[in-house]
Amino acid sequence: MFRNQYDTDVTTWSPAGRLFQVEYAMEAVKQGSAAIGLRSKTHVVLACVNKASSELSSHQKKIFKVDDHIGVAIAGLTADGRVLSRYMRNECINYSFTYESPLPVGRLVVQLADKAQVCTQRSWKRPYGVGLLVVGLDELGAHLYYNCPSGNYFEYQAFAIGSRSQAAKTYLERRFENFTDSSREDLIKDALISVRETLQGEKLKSSICTVAVVGIGEAFHILDQETVQQLIDAFEIVGEDEPPVPEVGDAEADQGEAAAPAAEEGAAPMDI
Amino acid sequence: MEQKPFSRGLLSSEADSQRTLYPYVTGTSVVALKYKDGILMAADMGGSYGSTLRYKTVERMKSIGKHSLLGASGELSDFQEILRYLDELILYDNMWDDGNSLGPKEVHSYLTRVMYNRRNKFNPLWNSLVLGGVKNGQKYLGMVSMIGVNFEDDHVATGFGNHLARPILREEWHENLSFEDGVKLLEKCMRVLLYRDRSAVNKLQIAKITDEGVTVSQPYSLKTFWGFSAFSNPTAGAEGSW
Numbered sequence: 076m077f078r079n080q081y082d083t084d085v086t087t088w089s090p091a092g093r094l095f096q097v098e099y100a101m102e103a104v105k106q107g108s109a110a111i112g113l114r115s116k117t118h119v120v121l122a123c124v125n126k127a128s129s130e131l132s133s134h135q136k137k138i139f140k141v142d143d144h145i146g147v148a149i150a151g152l153t154a155d156g157r158v159l160s161r162y163m164r165n166e167c168i169n170y171s172f173t174y175e176s177p178l179p180v181g182r183l184v185v186q187l188a189d190k191a192q193v194c195t196q197r198s199w200k201r202p203y204g205v206g207l208l209v210v211g212l213d214e215l216g217a218h219l220y221y222n223c224p225s226g227n228y229f230e231y232q233a234f235a236i237g238s239r240s241q242a243a244k245t246y247l248e249r250r251f252e253n254f255t256d257s258s259r260e261d262l263i264k265d266a267l268i269s270v271r272e273t274l275q276g277e278k279l280k281s282s283i284c285t286v287a288v289v290g291i292g293e294a295f296h297i298l299d300q301e302t303v304q305q306l307i308d309a310f311e312i313v314g315e316d317e318p319p320v321p322e323v324g325d326a327e328a329d330q331g332e333a334a335a336p337a338a339e340e341g342a343a344p345m346d347i
Numbered sequence: 348m349e350q351k352p353f354s355r356g357l358l359s360s361e362a363d364s365q366r367t368l369y370p371y372v373t374g375t376s377v378v379a380l381k382y383k384d385g386i387l388m389a390a391d392m393g394g395s396y397g398s399t400l401r402y403k404t405v406e407r408m409k410s411i412g413k414h415s416l417l418g419a420s421g422e423l424s425d426f427q428e429i430l431r432y433l434d435e436l437i438l439y440d441n442m443w444d445d446g447n448s449l450g451p452k453e454v455h456s457y458l459t460r461v462m463y464n465r466r467n468k469f470n471p472l473w474n475s476l477v478l479g480g481v482k483n484g485q486k487y488l489g490m491v492s493m494i495g496v497n498f499e500d501d502h503v504a505t506g507f508g509n510h511l512a513r514p515i516l517r518e519e520w521h522e523n524l525s526f527e528d529g530v531k532l533l534e535k536c537m538r539v540l541l542y543r544d545r546s547a548v549n550k551l552q553i554a555k556i557t558d559e560g561v562t563v564s565q566p567y568s569l570k571t572f573w574g575f576s577a578f579s580n581p582t583a584g585a586e587g588s589w
Contacts, residue, residue, distance in 0.1 A: 173460050174453040181445045215446040 076102070086198045097195050097202050100224035104206035107150035109237035109273040110137060112208040113247065113266055114219040115257045118290030119210035121148040122266035124237070124273060125285050138287045138297055142167035144177045145211035146287050146295040150237035151224075152204035159203060163187065180211030184220045184228050192226030206236045210289055217290060235269060243269040259290060264310050267303075279307055366470040370422035372396050374407045375546040376508030377418035377477045378536045380520055381486050381501045382529035385557035386479035388418050389533040391541075392566055393548035400548055408554045410561035412437040415451040415480035416554055417458075420505040421493065422473035429472060432461060451480025451487040455497065463495025475505035481558050504536070507544045512536035526555070538569050 081087050082095035089095060110123040125134040138148045139160040145167060149156030163183060170178035187207070194200040207222040221236065222228045233251045235243035246269050254262065266286060271279040281304035289295035298306075372394050379388035394402030407426070408418040411433050419426040436457060440449045449457075455478040465471050471493045479488045489499040502516040515536050524532065530553060541547045549571070554563040582588050 173457055174449070175456040176450075176453045179445065179447040181447065182443055185443075213445075213447050 084198060085195055085201060094195060094225075097225045100202035100204045101206075103204035104151040104224065104236055105238060105240075107153070107205070107237045108135075108137070109235060109240045109243060109270065110148040110150045110206075110208050111233075111235040111240070111243050111247075111266055111269045111273075112148065112210055112219045112221075112231070113233035113251070113254055113262055113269070114210070114217050114231075115259075115262050116216055116255050118259045118262055118288060118293070119217045119219050120259075120262045120266045121146060121208060121210055121287045122263075122270045123148050123150070123285055124270060124283060126283055134285075138285050139164075140287075140295050140297070141183075141209075141211075142171070142177060143294040144289060145180050145183060145209065146289055147210070148208040148287070150206050150208075150240075155203045156205040156207065159187065159190075159205065159207060162190065163209075177212070179213030180209060180218050180220070181213055183211070184209050184222060187222050188226050188228040191222065191224060194224075195226055208234065208236060210287075210295075212289065212291060235273070237273075239273040239275060242272040242275065246272045259288065259293075263288065263298075263306060267307060267310070279311075280304070281307060367422070367425065367473050370425075370473040372401065372423045373473075373546070374405060374420045374423055374426070375544055376504055376506040376512065376540055377407065377420050377475070378504040378508045378512045378516075378533055378540075379418065379477050379479050379488055379502065380516060380524070380529060380533065381479075381488050381522075382524040382526060384526065385481040385486055385555065386416065386488055387526075387529045387533055387553060387555055388416055388477060388479055389537050389551055389553045390418050390420070391537070391548050391551040393546060393550070394423050395546045398545070400546065403548055403550060404566070406552070406563075408552060408563060410554075410556070410563070411454055411478075411480075412440065412449060413560065414448065414482040414556075415454045415478060416556045416561050417454075418477040418479075418505075418554070419474045421475055425472040425474050429458070429461070429474065429476070433458075448482075450482035450485075451478055451489070452482075454478055454480070455487070455489040455491065455499075459491050459495055459497040462491050462493060462497075466494045477503055477505060480556055484558060507540060507547075508536065511539050511543055515539065534569060538571065541569060541571065 081089035085094060085096035108124045108126060112119065112121050121138055123137045125137060127134045135153055138146060140146050141160060141163045147160055147163065166183055166186060167178045191203055194202045202224040204224060209220045209222060211218060219231050220228050221231055221234050232254055233247040235247065250265060263286060270284045281300045285297060286303050287297045374394060377390040379386060388408055390407040392404050393400055394405040405423060408416060409430055411417050458476055458478060462472060473493050475493065476491045488503060489497060490503045491497040502520050504512045519532055533553060537551055541549055549568045550566050552564050552566055554561065
């Protein structure tokens with residue numbers, strides 16, 4: 076993307092019908108470190124790369140518990156992500172207080188998307204520079220959603236955002252059809268392998284990644300470092316090779332829910 | 348007619364004249380119990396204006412959404428206000444158009460919040476509410492009072508029902524009552540209320556809620572027995588009286 080005369084204000088349309096400020100906000104998401112989510116019928120797993128800026132500092136927190144049944148992983152401007160997590164926690168707790176019942180994740184995601192949309196239509200605001208992978212439960216089961224700075228949201232079987240997420244997406248695209256019936260352990264393993272793909276050669280250690288799980292009968296929680304290291308060791312001992320993809324007919328689905336939005340010339344990303 | 352702005356003094360605002368101070372048209376007891384397939388609720392159709400039994404066809408039980416049934420005693424206009432609040436609540440719930448819906452537990456919690464908030468503003472909704480329902484096989488029966496006291500139980504009653512019907516239910520209620528037994532038990536309670544509660548009328552409805560939905564019966568009357576020997580010659584013990 077190049078600078079042009081329509082990209083100063085979020086409230087200025089370009090002649091091609093694009094809002095460049097919103098698209099730039101989505102670029103910010105691509106610069107953040109990777110976050111990956113995948114779901115089965117009963118569980119959802121979040122995994123992300125957590126690199127500290129120097130050896131002296133602590134790691135950036137990228138996964139937040141929003142409620143017992145909802146969690147979120149962020150990529151992009153983490154400060155924006157923190158603010159949105161606080162909003163989500165507030166909404167959940169208010170709903171719980173009024174109705175003594177957990178807020179269905181599908182409804183929270185819509186509220187979040189509407190909040191992001193407001194920032195694309197006010198001249199005195201700017202879009203949130205963070206992409207959110209929201210995982211949670213509602214009456215119908217486990218869900219994974221991606222919330223975009225544009226105010227769009229999508230439901231996914233599996234998705235990855237942030238830098239070098241394409242490598243993870245390629246891995247997930249090959250295997251997502253099996254995820255619905257996956258066990259909890261297989262799901263976590265697939266998440267860790269996806270994280271390893273984004274590291275591109277660097278050794279996968281529990282000190283640089285965070286994993287969180289939520290499921291039916293299992294509250295959202297972040298796995299501790301020891302457990303994660305044990306899981307990494309378990310599948311790395313078996314072999315560095317990716318487990319063979321089971322034959323499920325055409326592994327390539329044209330309407331693959333894990334497919335990345337097409338980055339064609341001229342098509343505005345938020346339209347997809 | 349001029350309105351003198353400080354005619355009521357500086358201590359009470361004009362808004363005070365809008366607060367509920369006493370109930371005017373009231374409904375009497377509601378009785379409800381859990382049975383094998385769901386909830387049974389009974390209420391008579393009377394609306395009293397003080398001690399006058401003024402209105403005799405008032406529906407004091409209404410279905411809420413797909414899963415719940417609300418019965419109310421107390422000020423009937425406040426009950427109608429509550430139905431409007433719940434109408435809006437259910438409408439917005441349906442407008443989400445996702446697979447989620449508010450069940451009886453959620454409606455009960457919401458009503459508790461509404462009643463308690465109104466009580467805090469010294470402008471209560473003068474009702475005792477009974478909220479029953481079934482969702483995904485789970486039965487729920489709860490009560491909220493006008494000051495926001497709320498609880499769940501296997502059988503509940505409002506007003507006089509608390510004093511006259513609950514003892515019967517405590518003795519005779521058990522888990523997995525059949526529909527017929529449940530109705531018989533409710534009718535027993537309603538008959539006692541009819542004999543002893545001055546504001547009861549002999550025209551009642553029984554409502555049933557199960558996983559399949561809500562049905563409210565047509566109004567009917569209970570058979571009563573007045574053939575006691577003491578009634579045939581009531582002045583036998585006091586000649587000249589009537």
